[in-house]
Amino acid sequence: MKLTEHFNLDEFTRSTTAERLNIDNTIPEELMNNIQLTARKLEEVRTALLGRSVIITSGYRCPKLNACVGGVSTSAHTQGLAVDFRSPFGTPKQICQRLIDADIQFDKLIQEHNQWVHIGFSPTNNRQIVLTAIKNDGKTIYKNGLV
Numbered sequence: 161m162k163l164t165e166h167f168n169l170d171e172f173t174r175s176t177t178a179e180r181l182n183i184d185n186t187i188p189e190e191l192m193n194n195i196q197l198t199a200r201k202l203e204e205v206r207t208a209l210l211g212r213s214v215i216i217t218s219g220y221r222c223p224k225l226n227a228c229v230g231g232v233s234t235s236a237h238t239q240g241l242a243v244d245f246r247s248p249f250g251t252p253k254q255i256c257q258r259l260i261d262a263d264i265q266f267d268k269l270i271q272e273h274n275q276w277v278h279i280g281f282s283p284t285n286n287r288q289i290v291l292t293a294i295k296n297d298g299k300t301i302y303k304n305g306l307v
């Protein structure tokens with residue numbers, strides 16, 4: 161199912177972990193508005209990245225899947241309001257800087273371990289929080305801003 165010009169529903173639900181563990185990661189009807197909002201915002205992201213692809217590595221996570229991948233229970237992924245992605249535009253840090261410079265409205269933008277970008281949106285109040293996730297003694301910690 162096509163959501164917007166460049167995004168399909170299956171990009172938000174596909175998960176190798178869910179497949180492996182046989183978890184049904186179907187999006188509940190009541191979250192479809194959130195998914196639509198996220199897809200529209202990702203079109204803005206894609207435009208800011210000069211039309212380079214936004215490759216979603218983790219989109220919607222049902223609560224069970226979220227727990228299996230070690231996500232916090234309040235994760236915006238479980239509301240269909242966040243995705244993790246990569247893009248041939250550049251490194252995660254370059255992508256984050258570009259989205260800030262392009263004045264994209266987001267709730268949370270996280271440069272995660274120099275491997276991917278987490279971006280979350282709010283239907284009501286985007287807080288423009290920018291963080292960098294790094295490993296410290298095997299534990300993930302979050303630093304303010306892009307470091």
Ligand SMILES: [Zn+2]
Binds near residue numbers: 218237243244278
């Ligand atoms: Zn994420």
